[in-house]
Amino acid sequence: MASREDIKFLNNPNIGKKRKKYCRFRRYGIKYIDYKDPDFLLQFINPQGKILPRRITGNSLKYQKKVAIAIKRARHLAILPFVADNMK
Amino acid sequence: MRQYEVNFIVDPVLSGDEIKEAAQTYVNLIQENGNKIVHVDEMGLRQLAYPIKKRTTGMYYCVEFQNDDNTFIPKLELALRRDERIMRFLSVKLDRYGVEYNEKKRNGLIGKKDDKREKLKEDIKQIKKEAARVVEPTAKSEEE
Numbered sequence: 110m111a112s113r114e115d116i117k118f119l120n121n122p123n124i125g126k127k128r129k130k131y132c133r134f135r136r137y138g139i140k141y142i143d144y145k146d147p148d149f150l151l152q153f154i155n156p157q158g159k160i161l162p163r164r165i166t167g168n169s170l171k172y173q174k175k176v177a178i179a180i181k182r183a184r185h186l187a188i189l190p191f192v193a194d195n196m197k
Numbered sequence: 198m199r200q201y202e203v204n205f206i207v208d209p210v211l212s213g214d215e216i217k218e219a220a221q222t223y224v225n226l227i228q229e230n231g232n233k234i235v236h237v238d239e240m241g242l243r244q245l246a247y248p249i250k251k252r253t254t255g256m257y258y259c260v261e262f263q264n265d266d267n268t269f270i271p272k273l274e275l276a277l278r279r280d281e282r283i284m285r286f287l288s289v290k291l292d293r294y295g296v297e298y299n300e301k302k303r304n305g306l307i308g309k310k311d312d313k314r315e316k317l318k319e320d321i322k323q324i325k326k327e328a329a330r331v332v333e334p335t336a337k338s339e340e341e
Contacts, residue, residue: 141298182287185285186206187246189246190246193246
């Protein structure tokens, strides 16, 4: 027989809870996004080289716009590809 | 006083001197028009993410300068566009955070690569020290 205390551990209350998304630029005080740094920008594109939407990255509007501009600049300078098969 | 950044990719097929000459012409052009050059960054030969003019690599240069005359940027861009040695270019106006960031980067405060380099330098120093220690006794023993 499972006592009441056992049942407490059987269903983990943290499962199914979503971790709150946050804007890393606001939290860590990053003011400038370097378009010459492909390793950093890689966090904001998917394996096809597309820019990830805000609902996935969690960026605030202000910084999502800056990220998008930085990625587009990097693409122009051939630092990032326009299209790719497998970036990551 | 506004601060700008001009990036350009020089054709890697040219010889080393020609590449440097091409970059130097634009540094001179910027200087001749009364602008103050803050920094010239030679990023070296880099792999391009996609081919440009059937080239897969390029010599990257980044020139940071201060400018007040707003007729200068179109002039510079026209010169870059007409030059066949230049594969791509991009001029960007820096905001104050950009200026701050570039200054920090130059001093080695940002970037993992610099950390690695410093570590390497330290490692090399230590290796040399140890090598000196090892070499000295053997030299003495040889003398004996």
